[in-house]
Structure formats: C-alpha cells, structure tokens
Amino acid sequence: MSDQGNGANNKVTIIAWSGDLDRAYPILILATTAAASGMDVTIFFTFWGLFILKRNDRGLTGKDWMTKMLSLMNRGGTEHLKLSRLHMAGMGTSMMRQIFKKNNIASLQELLDMAREMGVRLLPCQMTMDALGLTRDDLIDGVGEPAGAATALEEAAASRINWFI
Amino acid sequence: MSDQGNGANNKVTIIAWSGDLDRAYPILILATTAAASGMDVTIFFTFWGLFILKRNDRGLTGKDWMTKMLSLMNRGGTEHLKLSRLHMAGMGTSMMRQIFKKNNIASLQELLDMAREMGVRLLPCQMTMDALGLTRDDLIDGVGEPAGAATALEEAAASRINWFI
Amino acid sequence: MSDQGNGANNKVTIIAWSGDLDRAYPILILATTAAASGMDVTIFFTFWGLFILKRNDRGLTGKDWMTKMLSLMNRGGTEHLKLSRLHMAGMGTSMMRQIFKKNNIASLQELLDMAREMGVRLLPCQMTMDALGLTRDDLIDGVGEPAGAATALEEAAASRINWFI
Numbered sequence: 001m002s003d004q005g006n007g008a009n010n011k012v013t014i015i016a017w018s019g020d021l022d023r024a025y026p027i028l029i030l031a032t033t034a035a036a037s038g039m040d041v042t043i044f045f046t047f048w049g050l051f052i053l054k055r056n057d058r059g060l061t062g063k064d065w066m067t068k069m070l071s072l073m074n075r076g077g078t079e080h081l082k083l084s085r086l087h088m089a090g091m092g093t094s095m096m097r098q099i100f101k102k103n104n105i106a107s108l109q110e111l112l113d114m115a116r117e118m119g120v121r122l123l124p125c126q127m128t129m130d131a132l133g134l135t136r137d138d139l140i141d142g143v144g145e146p147a148g149a150a151t152a153l154e155e156a157a158a159s160r161i162n163w164f165i
Numbered sequence: 166m167s168d169q170g171n172g173a174n175n176k177v178t179i180i181a182w183s184g185d186l187d188r189a190y191p192i193l194i195l196a197t198t199a200a201a202s203g204m205d206v207t208i209f210f211t212f213w214g215l216f217i218l219k220r221n222d223r224g225l226t227g228k229d230w231m232t233k234m235l236s237l238m239n240r241g242g243t244e245h246l247k248l249s250r251l252h253m254a255g256m257g258t259s260m261m262r263q264i265f266k267k268n269n270i271a272s273l274q275e276l277l278d279m280a281r282e283m284g285v286r287l288l289p290c291q292m293t294m295d296a297l298g299l300t301r302d303d304l305i306d307g308v309g310e311p312a313g314a315a316t317a318l319e320e321a322a323a324s325r326i327n328w329f330i
Numbered sequence: 331m332s333d334q335g336n337g338a339n340n341k342v343t344i345i346a347w348s349g350d351l352d353r354a355y356p357i358l359i360l361a362t363t364a365a366a367s368g369m370d371v372t373i374f375f376t377f378w379g380l381f382i383l384k385r386n387d388r389g390l391t392g393k394d395w396m397t398k399m400l401s402l403m404n405r406g407g408t409e410h411l412k413l414s415r416l417h418m419a420g421m422g423t424s425m426m427r428q429i430f431k432k433n434n435i436a437s438l439q440e441l442l443d444m445a446r447e448m449g450v451r452l453l454p455c456q457m458t459m460d461a462l463g464l465t466r467d468d469l470i471d472g473v474g475e476p477a478g479a480a481t482a483l484e485e486a487a488a489s490r491i492n493w494f495i
Contacts, residue, residue: 017356026182033314047352066425073416086238095231103296131433149363156491161321163329164493187377191347198479251403260396268461326486328494
C-alpha cells in the first residue's frame with residue numbers, strides 16, 4: 001500500500017476480473033484517465049482479466065493438458081480478446097475493432113502501453129497464474145510482482161475509488 | 166462535480182456499462198433507492214449501457230453500414246433489452262418480464278422515468294455515441310450533456326459509493 | 331448499518347449479483363480475505379447471486395410454472411454453478427473445478443462455510459426471493475434476514491470498500 005491517510009483520497013484500485021475486449025476498454029480507459037489526472041492507480045488482474053496481460057505472441061501455455069486446452073480456447077493477449085456479446089464467430093468483434101479504429105479510439109495495446117508509461121501498477125494475480133500454469137514470461141514486460149487477494153484488498157482499502165470490472 | 170468535501174459523503178456514482186435487462190435493474194433500483202434516501206446520484210452510461218437510454222421507438226441507428234448493422238443486432242431501449250443468460254431466443258426474457266409484472270415490480274421504463282423525476286443525473290458517454298453514430302435524438306428526453314471518462318472519474322472521486330455495473 | 335464515522339473505515343460491502351462459478355469465487359475470496367484481516371463484511375445476494383445461497387440438495391423450487399421452469403434451467407447451489415464462459419456443455423466448468431482442486435484452492439462450498447464462520451453477513455435479497463418463489467428453507471443455514479435495496483444501500487454508504495460483482 002503506497003500511502004495512508006491523505007493518500008486514500010488520491011488512489012484508484014480496479015480489480016480487473018474480465019478478459020473481454022469490451023470490458024478491457026473501461027478498465028484501461030478509466031485507469032489511464034485517472035493516472036492522467038494525477039491519481040495513483042493500481043489494477044489487480046485476476047481470473048480472465050489476467051489474459052489482458054498475456055503476450056500476444058504467446059499461444060499455447062499451461063502445465064498440463066487441462067490448462068493447455070484452456071489456453072487454446074482462451075488464448076489471451078490484447079489482440080485476441082473477444083466481445084462479451086455479439087462476438088458472432090469473430091465478425092462482431094472484428095467490426096467493433098474497426099469502428100474503434102475509424103473513430104481514432106486507441107487500441108487496447110496502446111492503452112496498456114500508455115498505462116505502463118504513466119506508472120499504473122499492473123499486478124497479476126498469483127493464484128490465477130499458479131492455477132493456469134502461466135509464468136512471468138507469458139506476460140508482457142513491466143508488470144508488477146504477482147500478488148494475492150490480501151494485497152488487492154490492502155490497495156482497495158487505501159483507495160478513494162474502487163471498481164470491480 | 167457537484168460539491169466537494171462533505172458532499173463526498175452523500176453521493177453515489179454508477180458506471181452503467183451493461184445493457185442487459187437483468188443488469189439494468191440493479192443500476193436503476195440502486196440509483197432510485199439512493200435518490201429516495203436523499204443521496205445525490207449520477208449514472209454514466211457507457212458502451213452497452215448507453216442502450217438503456219435509447220428511445221424504444223428508434224430502431225435502425227448509426228452512421229455507416231457497420232454501426233447500422235450493430236444497431237440491428239442490439240436495438241436498445243428499455244423494452245428491448247435481453248437477459249444476460251437464459252435469454253433462450255426470447256422465452257427466458259419474456260418469462261422474466263412476466264414474473265416481474267406479476268410481482269408488482271416496476272418495469273425498467275418506470276424506474277428510468279422515476280430516476281429522471283428524482284433528479285438522478287443521466288450522463289451518456291460521448292465516445293460511445295460518436296463511435297456508434299448515436300445522436301441526442303436517438304436518446305430519451307431528460308438526459309444530461311454527453312460526457313467523457315474525465316467527467317465520470319470526477320464524479321466518482323467525489324462519491325461515497327462507486328459501482329461499476 | 332453497524333457503526334458510523336470510524337466504522338466506515340473498516341467495512342466492506344459486496345453486492346453479489348452474479349451466480350456464475352467464476353464470479354462466485356472473487357465474491358467469496360474477497361469477502362473471506364477482508365474478514366481475515368479484521369474487516370466487517372456484508373454480502374448482499376441479489377438476482378442470480380441469490381443462487382449461491384441455495385441448498386445444493388434443493389432442486390425444483392418456485393411458486394408457479396414459470397418460476398419452477400426457471401429453477402430447472404438455473405438450479406443453483408455452490409455445486410451446480412457454471413462458468414460464465416467456456417462452460418461448453420459442462421466440460422469447461424468441470425475442468426475448471428478440477429484445476430482448482432489440483433491446486434488446493436478451496437471449493438466454493440468451503441469458502442462459503444468459512445465466510446459464515448468468520449461472521450460475514452450473508453443477506454439474501456427479499457425482492458428476488460419473492461419474485462422467484464424462493465423460501466428461507468431453500469437457502470443454506472446461517473443467512474441473515476432477507477433484506478431490500480434500502481438495506482444494501484445503507485451498508486454500502488457505511489463502507490470503505492464497495493464492489494458490485
């Protein structure tokens with residue numbers, strides 16, 4: 001936890017549980033907007049949310065056939081996330097990405113890079129990594145030390161704004 | 166942002182990202198309950214959530230074939246929202262609406278009207294409107310000025326309760 | 331609402347709206363982690379979330395054919411919850427449960443029992459119970475009095491951390 005007392009008034013903690021394209025957007029837009037306005041921002045990536053941090057060039061991951069199979073069905077990486085609805089075998093997701101591009105909305109990867117540059121703390125959930133057999137090498141550079149629920153809670157308790165997305 | 170300091174103790178900000186029938190209910194029930202208890206309430210409608218504010222009589226919207234196609238697949242308006250699960254080609258959604266009616270639970274439209282009358286601020290997300298080609302005329306009367314993430318964040322930072330739904 | 335003022339600094343309120351296996355986990359992990367660190371925790375179970383509290387041995391419930399039919403399609407109880415994605419006719423959900431077991435992650439039922447023992451307040455939503463025809467007997471032992479949105483809001487307003495899951 002960074003700083004107590006006054007610090008509680010200037011901190012945002014987002015628990016990023018979702019790995020959908022359409023939910024990754026508010027996670028990263030709210031985080032970068034908060035950082036831009038001078039707030040201290042932590043994102044705790046857990047469960048499906050961890051897949052936002054997966055390298056785009058990493059396909060099959062896992063430690064046994066079950067976790068490998070899950071990685072095939074849910075590859076992860078900003079370029080491979082899908083819409084939570086209207087995915088329609090890829091057509092809806094592809095259209096939404098095109099609509100964003102046409103409207104000059106930053107891509108997820110650009111937002112994620114921006115978040116890192118702005119000093120947003122990106123904490124991967126240790127339990128999810130262990131369970132799914134993901135290693136630090138499977139994740140992008142610049143993420144923080146894998147952390148547990150106790151750390152997420154501590155960050156949240158020190159925050160002015162909390163969101164579970 | 167309405168009022169700082171003490172005001173932070175009496176304000177609720179809901180980021181309404183979801184456009185499902187079953188998630189629109191807690192958004193509007195929590196908002197009207199908070200307003201009824203004298204709290205200052207802001208709802209920021211973004212992404213799928215914006216479709217809660219779409220007029221029920223407005224069908225096809227958008228500025229090009231992609232956004233028009235999306236409006237066909239995701240029409241919006243309180244009367245056209247679907248359950249996030251058990252929709253079952255409309256049967257589950259229809260049954261849930263009937264169950265609510267039988268139990269004298271207000272309809273979404275009634276809750277939305279009530280929220281407006283109670284002074285709940287309904288802020289549509291500018292970026293979503295631009296991207297999907299939605300205009301003020303496509304939305305119900307009485308919504309606030311379209312706003313961006315910075316405004317949503319400012320409201321959130323001044324709030325005692327924050328929820329992302 | 332337990333205690334005002336200083337109490338607001340030591341309380342967590344989770345609105346548990348989701349009844350998915352993968353969302354029930356963060357609900358119960360965050361709740362038990364907070365209780366373990368000495369915080370005062372309330373979970374308000376509403377809509378699909380109420381099904382986390384349903385007895386595993388209770389199948390068909392409801393007061394008329396519609397609510398009975400819904401109970402068949404969405405049985406509830408910690409042992410019957412499904413993944414929100416990759417359920418794949420049960421295969422994905424079954425694999426995820428096995429992965430958790432192999433990694434010595436507590437089952438949902440164990441987490442729920444632990445939460446009760448730690449004194450986490452488990453409040454079922456009265457409106458959902460009435461609408462779906464669920465009775466106290468359909469729910470596990472040790473839950474609090476069924477409550478409404480006003481109670482949930484009161485708990486939230488007294489909390490340092492709020493999450494809608």
